[in-house]
Every structure is written in structure tokens, then in C-alpha cells.
Amino acid sequence: MFLKNRSESEELRVMKVLNSRMDLAEKEKQYYLNLQKGFEGEVIFDGYLKRIVIQSLILNDLLLEQNHSHYQIDSLMISQRLSFLFEVKNFEGEYYFEGNKFKTINGNEVKNPLLQLDRNVSLLRQFFNSFGIKIPIEPYLVFVNPDFTLYQTPLNSRIILPTNLNRFIQKMNKQMSALNQQHVGLSEKILASHITKSPFSKVPHYEYSQLRKGVFCQACGTGIAEYHSLILTCPKCGKPVNTNSALVRSIEEYQVLYPSEKLSTNTIYEWTGDLFPKRTIRQTLKENLIISGYGQWSYYE
Ligand SMILES: [Zn+2]
Incomplete structure (x- = not known):
């Protein structure tokens, strides 16, 4: 069951309007396109999550703060015994891991999403601990774009490739899950802690007179x-x-x-x-x- 739905972030909505009404610098335009692409990827993943039939609570698009560190969660699914934390990427093209580095086929280094996932799990675990919640967190990095290829995939059960998505959902649906008040309480605590105003915003300055x-x-x-x-x-x-x-x-x-x-x-x-x-x-x-x-x-x- 979806407890919190996804919608375009305020930042994405602003950037979309600015893109049509002013000339964004190349970097700003790229930032906007990345936001848009990321959002589309998350919507694709929601399509898969909608097929989960076991008892679960799904919270999308969360922004939380722990020890003065903000972190974003694309999707969190609470089932009876586990919480699943999903980091969703809509990357297209060919990539590979080299040790702790994540690179495109041309050798350009990209921010390693596994490190991002590690950080998020650690912060979310602290959040759970602060409320005395013992439900373990299982993190996954999900690549949703069918045109994404990963070479030298580390033997890492945390990575879900586009071709594994259907199987993954089927596997999830085979679990037994009965939720109780503790799970509902947890979801309520998370929703109450969700921050609506993003501190990450990179929206450029705009003046009415400059806008088309x-x-x-x-x-x-x-x-x-x-x-x-x-x-x-x-x-x-x-x-x-x-x-x-x-x-x-x-x-x-x-x-x-x-x-x-x-x-x-x-x-x-x-x-x-x-x-x-x-x-x-x-x-x-x-x-x-x-x-x-x-x-x-x-x-x-
Ligand atoms: Zn036209």
C-alpha cells in the first residue's frame, strides 16, 4: 500500500518553468534534465512496486535529517520482518564498477551510487534506533532503464538490474507479511519527520523582468x-x-x-x-x- 505518493519536486517544477522562460546555463540545463530523468526513473519503479501484493507500507520520496545530515530516500517499503530501502537510478548507457569507483564506459567517473546507498542506510538505521525500532533495513540499488548495461557487476545482491526487476518483485511477493501496530507507528514517525523544503536546491536566481x-x-x-x-x-x-x-x-x-x-x-x-x-x-x-x-x-x- 502506498502511504506517500510521489510527485514532481518543487525544484523540478521551478526548473521546468525556468527552462522555457529563460536561457539556462549549460550546467543548469543539465541539472534540470537530470532531475527530470531521475523523476521519470522513480515513476518507472513505482510501476513495479504497485505489483507488490503482500502486506506492506510504501513511502516514496522522503527527505529526512539525522545528526544535521539530510538524506533523500527514493522508496522505503516496510514489511513484517524487513524494511527495504531503494535507491533508484535511471542511468542509460554502459557503466562499470572499478573498486570503489563507478565509471561510464569511457572511463568518466560518476558519483558511486553504492556509497550513497551506504550513507542512507546508516542514517536511516540511526533514525530507527532513536525510536527503538528493531526492524532490519535491507538496501537495494535499482537501475530501471532498459538501456542500462553494467559490466563487471560486483557479486552484490544489493544491485537490481532492469532485467532482474520482474524476478525481484515476484520474490518479494512470496514473502509472508502481516503488519501490526508497530509497523504503522514506524511509518507515522517517518512521515512526521519528512522535510518538505529541500536544502539541496540548486535553482538559479531569476528576476521577473528577465523571464520570457x-x-x-x-x-x-x-x-x-x-x-x-x-x-x-x-x-x-x-x-x-x-x-x-x-x-x-x-x-x-x-x-x-x-x-x-x-x-x-x-x-x-x-x-x-x-x-x-x-x-x-x-x-x-x-x-x-x-x-x-x-x-x-x-x-x-
Ligand atoms: Zn511546438
Whole structure:
């Protein structure tokens, strides 16, 4: 059972909007693409976890702190006798381990995910200990991308390759697991300790005046210049988008970058590059005042 679901992090949402509205430096762009890719990998892994049928509690996407060290957990699954800690990687291409080093086939060293996993297990174990919880933690490093190849795989039962994933889930489902109040208590303690504001954020500084105003095609990023009341069409790739969804998305983008700013028809009119008629904006703000995909829209006029 999923107790905590996964959604795009605040950081990823901000970077996505910035990517379409300003020219990110190469490093920032790479950072954004890595965030996006990592998230997609975790979603793939969730698809496998959904097939777990034994009694279990699954907590996704946790950020915890132990002894002033922050650590992120992609997925934690609590069963009767064990807690499974999953570190998920969406790497693509060919890699190998060389001693304590992790490298691409070209010999470039990449941060060793096994060391990251070790650190997380150690911190999580301290967390468990501080509450007197005795359930052992079994850590796994999971590679989910079917285009990932690992040469010289260490004989390490902690590594799950894409081709092992189905077997791994089948094996999990053969365990006996009956949860009790202790397990529920543990999950509650973890959820209560989860931190929502990430200290790792590498979002670049942005100024409203520098940001491109307009509505941008989600497929290719081109600005849409011509207004139609029902369907907007990208002038470059031809992808159609429902006018209302494009407007709602633009408003949400504004809110992602300026969560505490109040919304008004004029703000959104300017933000969307004068594309939508003001009465359409006013109407949409009104309709979405109470319920929207992204929190509550605080104000309109
Ligand atoms: Zn396009």
C-alpha cells in the first residue's frame, strides 16, 4: 500500500518553468534534465512496486535529517520482518564498477551510487534506533532503464538490474507479511519527520523582468503567437493544445515561480504575453479559484 505518493519536486517544477522562460546555463540545463530523468526513473519503479501484493507500507520520496545530515530516500517499503530501502537510478548507457569507483564506459567517473546507498542506510538505521525500532533495513540499488548495461557487476545482491526487476518483485511477493501496530507507528514517525523544503536546491536566481512572457509549446518550447478561442497551434511543430489548458498551465507556471504572489487578470495577461483576452483570463481565474491543480489560487480581480 502506498502511504506517500510521489510527485514532481518543487525544484523540478521551478526548473521546468525556468527552462522555457529563460536561457539556462549549460550546467543548469543539465541539472534540470537530470532531475527530470531521475523523476521519470522513480515513476518507472513505482510501476513495479504497485505489483507488490503482500502486506506492506510504501513511502516514496522522503527527505529526512539525522545528526544535521539530510538524506533523500527514493522508496522505503516496510514489511513484517524487513524494511527495504531503494535507491533508484535511471542511468542509460554502459557503466562499470572499478573498486570503489563507478565509471561510464569511457572511463568518466560518476558519483558511486553504492556509497550513497551506504550513507542512507546508516542514517536511516540511526533514525530507527532513536525510536527503538528493531526492524532490519535491507538496501537495494535499482537501475530501471532498459538501456542500462553494467559490466563487471560486483557479486552484490544489493544491485537490481532492469532485467532482474520482474524476478525481484515476484520474490518479494512470496514473502509472508502481516503488519501490526508497530509497523504503522514506524511509518507515522517517518512521515512526521519528512522535510518538505529541500536544502539541496540548486535553482538559479531569476528576476521577473528577465523571464520570457508568453505561452510556450510543451513539445518544442516555441512561443505561440496566434490566439484561437478553442485550440492553439504551435507555429513550429504544429502540436495543438486546448486553449483553456494552455491558460491554466500558464497560470500554474506563474504560481510555481511566485507562490506567494497574488494573482490578477493583469498579472496573467502580461505573463502570457497578451495572448489571451482579459475576459477569458478573468473567467478562468474565477472558475479555478477554489480548486486547481496547484494549490489554491489566492486572488483574482
Ligand atoms: Zn511546438
